[in-house]
Amino acid sequence: MSDRHRDHVRPPSWHALSKDDVEQVLQTGPDGLTEDEARRRRVQYGSNRLTPPARRGPLLRLVMQFHNILLYVMLGAVVITAVLGHWVDTGVLLAAVVINAIIGFIQEGKAEAALDAIRAMLSPHATVIRDGHRRELDAADLVPGDWVILTSGDRIPADLRLISVRELRIEEAALTGESLPIEKGTDAVYADAPLGDRYGMAYSGTFVVYGQATGIVVATGGATELGRINQMLADIQRMSTPLLRQIDHFGRVLALTIIGVSAATFVLGTLWRDHAPAEMFMMVVALAASAIPEGLPAIMTVTLALGVQRMARRNAIIRRLPAVETLGAVTVICSDKTGTLTRNEMTVQRFVCAGHVFDVGGVGYAPVGNFSIDGRIVDVAHYPALSMAIRAGVLCNDARLREDNDVWRVEGDPTEGALLVAGRKAGFSQHAGDTAWPRMDSIPFESQHRFMATWHRDPDGDSWLFVKGAPERILDMCEFQLNHDGKRPLDVDYWRRMATDTAAQGLRLLAVACKRGAPTTDCLEFADVEQGFILLALVGIIDPPREEAIEAVSECHRAGIRVKMITGDHGETARAIGAQLAIGVGKPYVTGAEVAMMDDAALRRVAMEVDVFARASPEHKLRLVQALQDDGQVVAMTGDGVNDAPALKRADVGVAMGLKGTEAAKEASDMVLADDNFATIATAVREGRAVYDNLKKFILFMLPTNGGEALIVIAAILFELALPLTPAQVLWINMVTSSTLGLALAFEPAEGDIMKRRPRPPRQALLSGFFIWRVLMVSVLMMTGALGLFLWELAVGTSLETARTMAVNAVVVAEMFYLINSRYILAPVTNREGLTGNRYVIVAIAACIPLQIAYTHAGFMHAIFDSTDLTLLEWGKVTAAGLLVFAAAELEKFVIRRTGLAARLSHA
Ligand code: ATP
Numbered sequence: 073m074s075d076r077h078r079d080h081v082r083p084p085s086w087h088a089l090s091k092d093d094v095e096q097v098l099q100t101g102p103d104g105l106t107e108d109e110a111r112r113r114r115v116q117y118g119s120n121r122l123t124p125p126a127r128r129g130p131l132l133r134l135v136m137q138f139h140n141i142l143l144y145v146m147l148g149a150v151v152i153t154a155v156l157g158h159w160v161d162t163g164v165l166l167a168a169v170v171i172n173a174i175i176g177f178i179q180e181g182k183a184e185a186a187l188d189a190i191r192a193m194l195s196p197h198a199t200v201i202r203d204g205h206r207r208e209l210d211a212a213d214l215v216p217g218d219w220v221i222l223t224s225g226d227r228i229p230a231d232l233r234l235i236s237v238r239e240l241r242i243e244e245a246a247l248t249g250e251s252l253p254i255e256k257g258t259d260a261v262y263a264d265a266p267l268g269d270r271y272g273m274a275y276s277g278t279f280v281v282y283g284q285a286t287g288i289v290v291a292t293g294g295a296t297e298l299g300r301i302n303q304m305l306a307d308i309q310r311m312s313t314p315l316l317r318q319i320d321h322f323g324r325v326l327a328l329t330i331i332g333v334s335a336a337t338f339v340l341g342t343l344w345r346d347h348a349p350a351e352m353f354m355m356v357v358a359l360a361a362s363a364i365p366e367g368l369p370a371i372m373t374v375t376l377a378l379g380v381q382r383m384a385r386r387n388a389i390i391r392r393l394p395a396v397e398t399l400g401a402v403t404v405i406c407s408d409k410t411g412t413l414t415r416n417e418m419t420v421q422r423f424v425c426a427g428h429v430f431d432v433g434g435v436g437y438a439p440v441g442n443f444s445i446d447g448r449i450v451d452v453a454h455y456p457a458l459s460m461a462i463r464a465g466v467l468c469n470d471a472r473l474r475e476d477n478d479v480w481r482v483e484g485d486p487t488e489g490a491l492l493v494a495g496r497k498a499g500f501s502q503h504a505g506d507t508a509w510p511r512m513d514s515i516p517f518e519s520q521h522r523f524m525a526t527w528h529r530d531p532d533g534d535s536w537l538f539v540k541g542a543p544e545r546i547l548d549m550c551e552f553q554l555n556h557d558g559k560r561p562l563d564v565d566y567w568r569r570m571a572t573d574t575a576a577q578g579l580r581l582l583a584v585a586c587k588r589g590a591p592t593t594d595c596l597e598f599a600d601v602e603q604g605f606i607l608l609a610l611v612g613i614i615d616p617p618r619e620e621a622i623e624a625v626s627e628c629h630r631a632g633i634r635v636k637m638i639t640g641d642h643g644e645t646a647r648a649i650g651a652q653l654a655i656g657v658g659k660p661y662v663t664g665a666e667v668a669m670m671d672d673a674a675l676r677r678v679a680m681e682v683d684v685f686a687r688a689s690p691e692h693k694l695r696l697v698q699a700l701q702d703d704g705q706v707v708a709m710t711g712d713g714v715n716d717a718p719a720l721k722r723a724d725v726g727v728a729m730g731l732k733g734t735e736a737a738k739e740a741s742d743m744v745l746a747d748d749n750f751a752t753i754a755t756a757v758r759e760g761r762a763v764y765d766n767l768k769k770f771i772l773f774m775l776p777t778n779g780g781e782a783l784i785v786i787a788a789i790l791f792e793l794a795l796p797l798t799p800a801q802v803l804w805i806n807m808v809t810s811s812t813l814g815l816a817l818a819f820e821p822a823e824g825d826i827m828k829r830r831p832r833p834p835r836q837a838l839l840s841g842f843f844i845w846r847v848l849m850v851s852v853l854m855m856t857g858a859l860g861l862f863l864w865e866l867a868v869g870t871s872l873e874t875a876r877t878m879a880v881n882a883v884v885v886a887e888m889f890y891l892i893n894s895r896y897i898l899a900p901v902t903n904r905e906g907l908t909g910n911r912y913v914i915v916a917i918a919a920c921i922p923l924q925i926a927y928t929h930a931g932f933m934h935a936i937f938d939s940t941d942l943t944l945l946e947w948g949k950v951t952a953a954g955l956l957v958f959a960a961a962e963l964e965k966f967v968i969r970r971t972g973l974a975a976r977l978s979h980a
Pocket of ligand 1 (some may be wrong): 278282409410475520523540541543581642
């Protein structure tokens with residue numbers, strides 16, 4: 073770093089400096105920095121990251137755990153029991169409060185760590201030049217002086233002074249609030265220019281919506297404009313989803329209701345039944361403690377966080393948590409074709425020239441293979457149209473073919489890579505081409521206009537223009553074709569027919585054409601490539617479907633999910649590939665142009681009917697999502713380009729590609745596929761369904777514990793019995809069951825038939841008729857077991873303490889058994905998989921047993937909880953009560969399965 077730069081107290085006004093000055097000040101050049109220098113600057117300037125927002129410190133986080141209604145109620149009870157002199161109850165209540173807070177604290181920490189890990193996976197990348205080579209870096213590694221290459225869809229990784237631009241348009245809403253893209257240039261502007269007028273700069277956090285550029289990093293991390301105004305990067309929201317909010321709300325209403333009921337009971341009991349207020353108070357505390365499901369929100373959050381982690385391990389990175397739930401309700405997946413459903417390993421298989429069709433041997437990127445006509449190997453040099461077509465494909469090309477340790481790789485667009493490989497097979501090397509036919513300028517490929525053009529000088533110094541792109545586009549530019557005997561007028565019908573034939577075999581199509589002559593100015597413009605080209609050939613490229621995508625599509629179909637393919641490719645190609653994937657078999661395809669002609673009503677009809685959309689552009693995707701949603705579908709839509717962002721935002725689950733996706737697409741998405749693979753979407757749907765299931769299972773497990781205990785206490789109050797469970801005992805049960813037993817359900821794997829069910833209706837209320845029935849039924853079962861045992865024991869003369877100890881154990885043992893029932897909502901668990909399939913369940917139950925033994929037999933427990941030793945016979949009775957619950961719960965499932973009652977109750 074120059075002294076001149078270091079001496080600046082304020083950074084220079086980069087936008088007012090010329091390009092050369094910037095280079096000089098930052099001591100950099102077109103070869104970029106050296107790695108050594110970059111490392112040095114990294115130490116000097118730090119990493120290119122914004123300091124994350126101040127987190128709540130651990131202490132504050134711990135204190136915040138006490139900030140909830142339930143704990144307030146419990147703390148109130150602590151004070152009152154202390155005033156009444158019930159020291160043991162005071163102690164247990166206090167312990168329960170503290171333990172609850174600690175568990176909440178640890179769980180929140182875990183959930184945050186999970187999200188942090190995922191945030192790191194989403195860190196943006198940047199393309200830079202270092203030591204004269206292009207490299208992909210983590211954007212955090214950028215330093216001032218780095219040369220950065222921008223293409224459309226990129227998020228600007230640091231503040232850049234632009235050095236060269238090509239039709240660069242940048243959306244700076246993140247910085248200036250201006251949502252229309254700004255056209256950028258390279259000129260310096262006056263030093264006081266406002267941010268929005270600094271046309272020669274690209275600022276961190278804004279997006280390239282169009283074009284390409286190179287720029288020099290002038291500020292990183294906190295020194296960027298974004299850092300200065302301290303606006304944070306879009307972040308994963310707090311740990312919440314619609315279902316969790318619903319549960320939170322439910323919990324709060326329930327807590328308030330319980331407090332109301334308890335207060336009423338207290339008043340009635342003391343005034344009407346003349347109970348002593350102190351005794352009545354203890355009953356009411358028992359009631360409140362038993363009925364409020366304190367563990368619910370914390371464990372639900374953990375279940376969600378675990379689900380998100382599991383998905384990340386399988387390459388589905390969730391950016392917005394509600395997507396986890398929505399995934400389980402998805403009814404339609406709209407997927408891109410290239411690279412998602414197909415392998416994106418392109419191989420040129422055919423050149424169709426005027427009069428000859430050439431087959432190309434070999435697969436993959438290794439440049440080994442012959443050219444042949446009808447199986448007869450031919451010499452490319454004898455066919456001028458073919459030679460020229462191959463040359464055009466190699467020159468009009470931005471990809472690079474590399475060989476590392478005998479493995480051939482393509483850097484850049486695989487379609488272009490395939491052309492380079494075909495070129496090599498014919499003896500055209502890219503390097504030789506670049507030297508003999510230097511490129512003067514180019515119009516890069518954008519999927520909106522579907523072609524690429526370059527301007528070259530041949531060895532004689534004459535100018536040539538080459539174009540390649542979708543055949544319809546290129547045909548429009550051509551007036552001639554190159555026949556074996558020279559240039560002839562274009563036979564449009566021939567080419568159309570050949571295009572359809574080739575596409576119908578599932579080959580991806582490109583046309584290549586050339587024209588002698590230079591552009592009108594010293595830049596290549598759209599106007600220069602509108603007409604007068606000579607068509608050289610159609611190129612047919614295979615891109616086979618991914619095996620796992622075929623499997624995943626059929627899995628989706630079994631799961632009642634429609635899969636639609638939306639592609640920029642030719643309709644016939646799309647249909648042929650679709651057929652291999654079982655998408656849209658025997659149905660017509662619709663093109664983007666046809667979609668554009670339809671009004672909303674017509675599109676709504678077609679959207680559901682048709683499964684293959686060809687030659688579609690991003691704006692068609694948006695309309696399609698809307699049409700499907702209007703039809704009541706829950707839509708997952710994939711996308712990679714900057715123009716896909718609106719459709720991704722609009723979709724119920726926007727899915728961006730992690731590898732080839734632009735930062736703009738990722739930013740707009742709910743989920744990112746780390747491997748760009750369709751199969752990962754199906755996996756995510758499966759996991760989404762599993763998470764939702766587990767949340768339901770946990771609720772179905774938790775609520776009956778509270779329900780059963782509450783019923784026991786209520787029955788005791790109503791029938792003026794001795795209280796079967798004291799408040800301290802109730803708290804003990806809740807602690808043991810919710811934090812050890814219930815947690816195991818968060819690890820429950822997806823049920824075997826999870827992808828054979830229909831998608832969950834999106835607006836289905838969680839607390840459906842079936843749910844309420846199940847909770848009530850099990851609550852009654854629990855009560856029957858525990859209270860029945862308690863009363864029976866009292867009747868045969870057992871002491872109150874022993875009867876209570878048995879009641880406590882009966883509830884906990886019943887919960888242990890019911891935990892196994894709860895593994896499947898409707899399916900039977902009386903099989904090997906059901907009983908032993910989730911080792912966490914077994915561990916949780918095993919962990920509970922010593923706790924209960926200690927509760928029953930340890931002296932200090934006797935002192936705290938008034939528990940007593942039990943005989944073997946008494947333990948037997950307790951276990952029988954648990955078994956009763958288990959058997960009854962399985963019987964209920966059986967009846968429901970047989971009668972199909974669940975569905976009817978769910979819709980009640
Ligand atoms: P998807 O299926 O994911 O939508 P796609 O690759 O089929 O992607 P595009 O990339 O938009 O869609 O390509 C559309 C058409 O543009 C292709 O069928 C091909 O004819 C042409 N094309 C693709 N890549 C290039 C390229 N690099 N240069 C010139 N033309 C191209």
